[in-house]
Amino acid sequence: MEENNKIEKYIKLLEANKNIILTGAPGTGKTYLAKEIAKAMDADYDFVQFHPSYDYTDFVEGLRPTPPDSNGNIGFERKDGVFKAFCYNAIKCNQNPSVNKSASEALKAFKEELRSKKNIEIKSFRSNTMIKTSLSSTDCISVPDKSDWRATDEKMLNYIINNVCHENDTYTKSIGNYIKEHYMSGYQDESLDNNIKKFVFIIDEINRGEISKIFGELFFSIDPGYRGVKGMVKTQYQNMITNESDPFYEGFYIPENVYIIGTMNDIDRSVESMDFAMRRRFAWQEVKAEENTGMLDDLKEMKDEVIEIMKRLNNTIWNETTNTGIEGLNAAYHIGGSYFSKLQLYLNEDHTNKKSAYRHLWENHLKGVLSEYLRGMPEAMENMKKLEDIYFKEDVNADIEG
Structure with a gap:
């Protein structure tokens, strides 16, 4: 029950802010927690890990080589990156087939009436x-007073279906609204549907990539x-999207039902790579070592014992209650549960x-990371001995079994 409340x-x-970053000491289970959040939301989710070589082409879109043709020539084509493909799926997954069918039938009925009446006048939104509409020789809806519009x-x-058109396109929006109102009985804007499927995109170690280059x-x-169409932007490869049925034909936007969870360690040297403008677009939540111990469930009867050892080791590193510990360290240097879950490798x-x-x-695991924490600090050897002694307190400091 307590875990569910957390x-x-x-x-x-996440639902209030759309974007959150889970931050804290290494090994506190931030990635594990992000996946548990997505599962609890009954959301589809995808997972990527940023790194220094990750870029816009991987994340949004870019040119990718095509297989050799019959003459052995290699070309290039625009391909969606992982995030743009994710957003595309978030839109398509929530399109109600009955709405799609109804939209097609409504458009067909509107065009049949245009053929019969020659033109229909529609009030601008x-x-x-009043916008006078008719059909062109190519069976496109046209506005005679605007000869270059089709x-x-x-x-x-x-x-x-997707509510997508250029913000200055008065004709598409006005005519589309007219079709919805007059030809689609019971039409409902799907963005208002409380049962809409949620999608969570998890970015592990978000600070390790060059954010401005990736986004x-x-x-x-x-x-x-x-979020949604009001946030539409023209991407660098926008002119290469020629399919008008593509929901991103007019520009790319992040759907309302897409949520982003980033994870990062407080003490990573790359923390400073995330500037303040990007920081303010996320809500930040610290994940402490002792509050996210679900990953230790597989240790079964040993779980409580392991948590106790983790607590006393972390309190020696830095005790947040008494504000005492090893000089130069703080709670960001605590050892999280994912380190202790590695016990399963040896049990x-x-x-x-x-x-x-x-x-x-x-x-094999704790000594190395603690040595790195203490590197170059005064009394490093003495503090390492102190940490080792508190870890191997009498209850486990017995003869090593084979």
């Missing part, structure tokens, strides 16, 4: 101006206040070799 807290924070079926359906113009759209099935497993955990 997850619920994070879900409310911006003013009291709307293919794909363009109209993209607006009717590009999405720097604007990522803002929680600009036998009935856990009779746990003393040996504790020793292997210290030698």
Whole structure:
């Protein structure tokens, strides 16, 4: 019950802000927690890990080589990056087939009436101006007073179904709204549907990538206040999208039902790579070592014992209650549960070799990271001995079993 309440807290924070970053000491289970949040939301989720070589082409879109043709020539084509493909799926997944069918039938009925009447006058959504519509020789909806304007079926359906059109395109929006109102009985804007499927995109170690290079113009759209069509931006490869039925034909936007969770360690040297403009687009939540111990469930009867050892080790590093500990360190240097979950690598099935497993955990995992923490500090050797002694307190400091 307590674990569920914690997850619920994070879900409310994410739903309110659209973007959150889980930060804290290494190994506190931030990635594990991000996935648990997505599962608890019953959301589809994807996972990527940023690194120094990750860029816009990987994340948003870019040119990719095509297989050699019959003459052995290699070309290039525009391909969606992982995040843009994710947003595309978030839109398509929530399109109700009955709405799609209804939209197609409504457009067909509107065009049949145009053929019969030759033209229909539609009030502009911006003013009291009447827009005279007709059909062109190519069966596109046209506005005779605006000879260079045409709307293919794909363009109209993209607006009717996805609500997507250029912000200055008065004609598409006015005509599309007219079709919805007069030809789609019971039409409902799907963005108002409370049952809409949620999508969570998890970015592990978000600070290890060059944020401005990866997000590009999405720097604007990522803002929680600009979700949906109102946050549409023209991408660097916008002119290469020629399919008018593509929901991003007019520009790319992050759908309302897409949420982003980033994770990062407080003490990473790359923390400073995230500038303040990007920081303010996320809500930040610290994940402490002792509050996220669900990853230790597989240790079964040993879980409580392991948590106690983790607590006393972390209190020696830095005790947040008394504000005492090793000079130069703080709670950001605590050891999280994911380190202790590695005990499973060394435990036998009935856990009779746990003393040996504790020793292997210290030698192979904890000692190295603690040595790195203390590197170059005064009394490093003495403090390492103190940490080792508190870890191997009498209850586990027995002879090592084979």
